[in-house]
Amino acid sequence: MKEILDLYLAFLRIGFVNFGGGYAMLPLLEKDLVTKRGWTTMDKLTDYYAIGQCTPGVIALNVSTFIGYSRKGIPGAITATLGFLTGPIMIILAIAAFLTNFAEIPAVQHAFAGIRVCVCVLILNAILKLRKKSVPDRVSFIVYLAVFLLTAFSALLPFAIPAAGLVIGAGIFGIFFGKSDDEMKKGGAA
Amino acid sequence: MNVLLQLVLQFAKTGLFAVGGGLATLPFLYEMSDATGWFTHADIADMIAISESTPGAIGINMSTYAGYQTAGFLGGLCATLGLALPSVIIIIIVAQFLDRFSTNKYVQRAFYGLRPASLAMVTAALLNVVRVALVDLSVWNGVSSIFSVLRPIPIVLACALFFAMKKLKWHPIVFLGISALIGIALKL
Numbered sequence: 001m002k003e004i005l006d007l008y009l010a011f012l013r014i015g016f017v018n019f020g021g022g023y024a025m026l027p028l029l030e031k032d033l034v035t036k037r038g039w040t041t042m043d044k045l046t047d048y049y050a051i052g053q054c055t056p057g058v059i060a061l062n063v064s065t066f067i068g069y070s071r072k073g074i075p076g077a078i079t080a081t082l083g084f085l086t087g088p089i090m091i092i093l094a095i096a097a098f099l100t101n102f103a104e105i106p107a108v109q110h111a112f113a114g115i116r117v118c119v120c121v122l123i124l125n126a127i128l129k130l131r132k133k134s135v136p137d138r139v140s141f142i143v144y145l146a147v148f149l150l151t152a153f154s155a156l157l158p159f160a161i162p163a164a165g166l167v168i169g170a171g172i173f174g175i176f177f178g179k180s181d182d183e184m185k186k187g188g189a190a
Numbered sequence: 191m192n193v194l195l196q197l198v199l200q201f202a203k204t205g206l207f208a209v210g211g212g213l214a215t216l217p218f219l220y221e222m223s224d225a226t227g228w229f230t231h232a233d234i235a236d237m238i239a240i241s242e243s244t245p246g247a248i249g250i251n252m253s254t255y256a257g258y259q260t261a262g263f264l265g266g267l268c269a270t271l272g273l274a275l276p277s278v279i280i281i282i283i284v285a286q287f288l289d290r291f292s293t294n295k296y297v298q299r300a301f302y303g304l305r306p307a308s309l310a311m312v313t314a315a316l317l318n319v320v321r322v323a324l325v326d327l328s329v330w331n332g333v334s335s336i337f338s339v340l341r342p343i344p345i346v347l348a349c350a351l352f353f354a355m356k357k358l359k360w361h362p363i364v365f366l367g368i369s370a371l372i373g374i375a376l377k378l
Contacts, residue, residue, distance in 0.1 A: 017362075017363050017366060018247075019244075019366060022247060023311075023312050023315040023316070024319075026312070027362045028362050028363075031361055031362055046305050046308055046309065047301055047304070047305070047308075049308045049311075049312070050301070050304035050305060050307060050308035051281075051284055051304070052281075053307075053308060053311060055277060055280050055281060055284060056205060056206050056207060056208060056276055056277050056280060057205050057206075057208065057249075057273070057274070057276065057277025057280070057281075058205075058215075058247040058249040058250055058273070058274075058277070059247070060247045060250075061247070061250065061274055061277055061278075062277055062281050065277065065278050065281040065282065065285075066281055066285055069281065069282055069285040070285065074282055077278060077281065077282050077285070078278065081274055081278050085250065085270060085271075085274060088244070088247070088250050088251055088254065088270075089250075089254050089266060089267065089270050091244050092240070092244065092250075092251050092254040092255050092258070092266070093254060093258055093263060093266050095240060095244065095255075096254075096255050096258045096259070096266070097258070102240055102244075103236070103239035103240045104239075106377075107374050110373045110374045110376075110377050110378050111370040111371075111373045111374050112370070112373065113323070113344070113373045113378035114347070114369040114370050114371070114372045114373020114374070114376075114378050115366055115369050115370050115373065116319060116322055116323035117323045117324065117344045117347050117348050117351065117369055117373075117378070118351055118365050118366050118368075118369035119319055119323070119366075120316065120319050120320050120323050120324060120348055121348050121351045121352050121355065121365075122355075122362055122365070122366075123312065123315065123316045123319065124316060124352070125352075125355060126312065127309060127312055127313055127316065130309055130312075131309070133305070134305040134306050134308065134309040135305075135306045135309060140302060140303075140305070140306040141306065143303055143306040143307055143310070144306035144307070144309060144310045144313075145310070146310075147306065147307040147310035147311065148310035148311075148313050148314055151310060151311055151314035152313075152314040152317050163311065166307060166311075167304060167307050167308070167311075169307075170303040170304055170306070170307030171300040171301075171303050171304050171307075172300075172303070173303045174299045174300045174301065174302040174303020174304060175296050175299050175300050175303070176299075177303075178298075178299035178300070178301075178302030178303050179298075179299060179302055180295040180296075180298035180299050180302070181298050182295070183295075183299075184302075
């Protein structure tokens with residue numbers, strides 16, 4: 001029971017400060033769940049993000065559900081999800097009820113301009129940290145570059161590729177041209 | 191049909207079909223607005239602004255807000271839980287599958303492709319935040335204006351934060367709080 005409560009409180013805290021969407025949550029997860037509590041690893045988090053991108057729903061929620069499940073099975077999955085949702089629900093209900101022009105308050109706008117700068121640096125640090133494990137060799141770098149260009153410059157393409165399509169494509173590419181953990185250790189080609 | 195049940199069902203549909211993050215929910219929200227009249231298109235635009243200035247994903251925020259507009263506090267709760275329900279079920283199924291097959295060679299190979307793809311999308315997301323936070327594209331005026339679009343104060347702040355985070359192992363929340371205060375003080 002205590003573990004379930006801990007799970008709820010950990011995600012409650014993350015939900016309250018998760019500015020900037022699912023990706024900005026990564027540094028918070030790293031600090032709170034990887035470094036401080038040892039509940040998961042950065043490698044696993046990357047896997048959860050990859051899956052969270054090609055399954056339906058909000059990425060931040062999907063990742064929360066995943067971590068909750070890996071800790072405590074189905075009750076854990078539900079607990080982590082509810083914990084993560086609590087903060088945003090309370091904040092939006094408060095804004096909807098009392099602060100209809102919240103986003104137009106100058107101090108709020110300035111504060112968030114500052115927060116966005118910090119979010120840039122937090123995401124950059126997360127990328128630098130994940131780089132080695134996620135992009136270990138040349139083949140995986142090609143996947144990285146291709147997906148990055150197709151995502152970042154999707155507006156220039158004559159057709160739209162949904163993010164889920166890219167992720168699924170990368171997975172299929174991996175099955176044919178990738179390496180399993182054993183194959184990586186041996187350093188042999190797939 | 192009971193309006194709360196309708197909220198759960200409508201947002202569960204959004205949660206089931208919106209793949210790839212908060213903005214993917216927008217087309218469903220516009221459709222819901224037209225079909226039910228629960229909230230207006232202007233409400234959706236307001237909500238995008240609010241989502242950019244509160245914690246939480248835009249999809250979650252929108253469901254809470256729309257539910258509240260439609261049926262008060264309980265409505266906000268029902269809509270949000272409805273949005274989360276399909277993905278929770280799907281993730282639990284996927285997680286069980288992974289538990290069983292994580293040592294499978296082909297599953298591992300799939301992840302070899304998934305990891306760089308995931309990191310690439312994080313990088314693209316970073317670019318989006320940088321575009322809003324560190325540069326001002328409204329003064330873009332051909333390639334020769336490349337330096338004038340850079341906003342010096344946020345860029346200096348970003349560099350300072352980068353080195354501060356390297357030296358000081360503070361919690362990210364502390365840095366977020368300090369950045370908010372600096373934003374207010376300098377009227378960023």
